[in-house]
Amino acid sequence: MKESKTPFSYELILKNISRFIDLNLEEQNLYISLLRQRVIRKKDFILKPGEVVKDEYFIVKGCLKVYSIDDKGVEHISMFAIKDWWTGDIASFLTQQPSNYFIQALEETEVIKISRKNYDLLFKKIPKFERFYRILYQKSLANYILRSDQNISLSAEDRYFNFVKKYPSLVNRVSQKDIASYIGVTPEFLSVLRKRISSI
Amino acid sequence: MKESKTPFSYELILKNISRFIDLNLEEQNLYISLLRQRVIRKKDFILKPGEVVKDEYFIVKGCLKVYSIDDKGVEHISMFAIKDWWTGDIASFLTQQPSNYFIQALEETEVIKISRKNYDLLFKKIPKFERFYRILYQKSLANYILRSDQNISLSAEDRYFNFVKKYPSLVNRVSQKDIASYIGVTPEFLSVLRKRISSI
DNA sequence: ATAATTTCTTAATGTACATTATTTTTTCAG
């Protein structure tokens, strides 16, 4: 698999980390030494079902979609990962069991990745990263609890409004088909919904 | 509010903690000193919307339901908390913003609770609790990501089967009305579903 | 025990959304 040789800045990821913990210069450099960069070309996959997840990803630029395909062959998008977000398959990354997910680039995407081995090493070398991830997962958990509740209780229209609120930058950047998959309706019905919304 | 004076054992919670970190005797005692016990009588509430969440709860015995009420007055159960589980409203606990949830005892329930103040103190006194919570939230996050995907993609029947798998001890312990609320259907439809399932 | 209340069942009718099919529009490879 071809990877770009052009390095990009670690500024964004360091700023992301500094939301929750402070790193001195030495720690910053140690942390960076445990990371790898990669550019994913549009439509390329970094994960397919059956593979064990090796890395967690931080998005510097572009957009990934994380999705699975059910028994009937229908695609379900679990999340879009955009600039300044972390993504991967946390279950497979943790348990080292095969994943059920695809992760595919919707645009040319720059990511910074950390391997499971270096992730474990990170906690040994810089224990305060336990705190960073504790807070990161805690916030993420709060979001997913809410999303889980909303996915079961809101109408398709309200789930669409939530998508627009959560991903304003994606509304005109990803296909309607993918938005439909994210909010759990058919593209045909989303088309009807959008027409209904715009006519108000 | 009346609280029981009968103390119960900390054995269960210490065993829960020891899944991810080891505590020596001194640390165990320090930890326990930061906890409080409470018995919640059947139908009593420990949280109502508008209140800021003061505590996180560990269930020693019994069952709590965590739910919200939507604009139309419909109740949506977000989780059942049973023995050996943690619960609360993590979003409000974290941000100290008012909660949107009710937490109510379905049976007489024994809980061990930690206040936000002692939770913060815990990380200062025994930093490896950052690791404990990092792993706890990470696993919980993996579960909620899956549940969030399933809530949007599975049929009511499959969500019911998932409920049975996740909470085998509750199937004949909580009302069908509450199960219906958890899986996001009306009690009438769950009644039809169960009849359909049992006739196979 | 008995009444009152809540839960559960059943059935008729209604609605949000899926499915299928066709046409139009957009994207993209050559």
Place this chain on the structure above:
DNA sequence: CTGAAAAAATAATGTACATTAAGAAATTAT
């Protein structure tokens, strides 16, 4: 630029589930 393929729009029909209503069963309170 041109044609092929993918995405989007529209419409007819179908289905999973909601709503409403009423009676039966179970729980709870007196």
